[in-house]
Amino acid sequence: MPERECFGGLLTGYPEVAVDRFDGRCLNASYFLLSHLHSDHMRGLDSAELRSVLQSQPQPRLLLSRQSAALLASWPRYAALAPHLCPLEVGVPRQLTDRLVVTALPAAHCPGSVMFLLEGGAGGTVLYTGDFRLDSHQLAEMKALHDADGHPKPIQALYVDTTFCVPQRRELPTRSRSAESVLRLVTEWLDRAPDHRVNLDCKARYGYEHIFRRLYEATGMRVHVDAEKIQLYERLPDIARCVTSCASETRLHSCRPGSACLREGSGGLLRSITLSTMFFFMNQAVDCLEYDLGGERYRVLYSFHASLGQVREMVSYLRPARVVPCVVPPNSSLESVVTLLGGASEPRLELQSGRPPTARATHWERRPSEVLQTHRQQAGRRQAPKETKRIRPKLESPARRQGHQRSPQSAVEAQEERAGAADTRPAWKSPFDSD
Secondary structure: OOOEEOOOOEEOOEEEEEEOOOOHHHHHOOEEEOOOOOHHHOOOOOOHHHHHHHHOOOOOOEEEEHHHHHHHHOOHHHHHHHHHEEEEOOOOOEEOOOOOEEEEEEOOOOOOOEEEEEEEEOOEEEEEOOOOOOOHHHHOOOHHHEOOOOOEOOOOEEEEOOOEOOOOOOOOOOHHHHHHHHHHHHHHHHOOOOOOEEEEEEOOOOOOHHHHHHHHHHHOOOEEOOHHHHHHHOOOHHHHOOEEOOHHHOOEEOOOOOOHHHOHHHOOOEEEEEEEOHHHHHOOOOOOOEEEOOOOEEEEEOOOOOEHHHHHHHHHHHOOOEEEEOEEOOOOOHHHHHHHOOOOOOOOOOOOOOOOOOOOEEOOOOOHHHHHHHHHHOOOOOOOOOOOOOOOOOOOOOOHHHOOOOOOOOOOOOOOOOOOOOOOOOOEEOOOOOO
């Protein structure tokens, strides 16, 4: 069973804003935010209804990162949206109304991906992560998330990516480590014979650029991709140098299985490497970084979504009043996610409706200043968080009125060595402790 979305595109307290959904009730919004260009976040983006709404506005109202705007411009399907794009500089606040401010923050999911920090609305300060892959030390470096004293701002609601919040793998390999695994499989095969070739089977339209760059740097070979991707990467000079449209000039490919350049008659034995995450989660017996399927077919674990540990780190660092999960993981349920994160499920869940249960103060052993200092002491090497006690989550469920589902996330308890300046923030009300 694939993952299920639980987020319908609307944020509590911000009725004028729709995020990553461009149909249904979201068309009543005045501002439209697009976190990145993966299809599950672009529903309704090419519709005549959205264009009609945008054309009725006095100024561009489709907000996205400048890099995403450049990529979208290369996509003929969305050419009609060009006059309505409002590119945002990452980390620079944008005043939308006399009270509403939005700031795009790096999400490290794929090129152009951003999180959105919204301030000034009735819902207080809200962070929508979209799809992300960040560690707490990266959050600590984002000025927009902190007040003048360097403490994290009070976050009223955190809408968070929970795609892989499952117990099978609390941690995921870094993309650099996955890239090294791919590089080893590639070089070992190419070194065997001059006519050997490799195809990287990449399911998403883009997001694997780290792999392409690493292969180019190590082998000097560019990766053959189709014309559509060439057009896309022309907007990304750093990646454009690592790919080619000429199949005959390289032994590295990233093409659809069955493509003409990969057929047996093209010469040379082919090794196929599929970059995926879902395979490793759906097959619980597979507990490794790479898996040999036989017949020169391999899978390598490569994720551009946050791991369970990273989601818990984010919640622990930001201490939001409310956590709203955006995805129910594969082969899981909202109740399972909540239980995994230390809380009990509630029989009836309703997102963006009704008053959430009150929370009692929780003392946390791990403070933001200690997180940052620990990361610096370990030269960026993050330890897996250690559980210290169970927490009961305060749940916010999918909005039935929106007819969609993306789900709440929980807070993390992690115990690490104390060091550095004391955290002077008041005791946090845990979103997972209820009276």
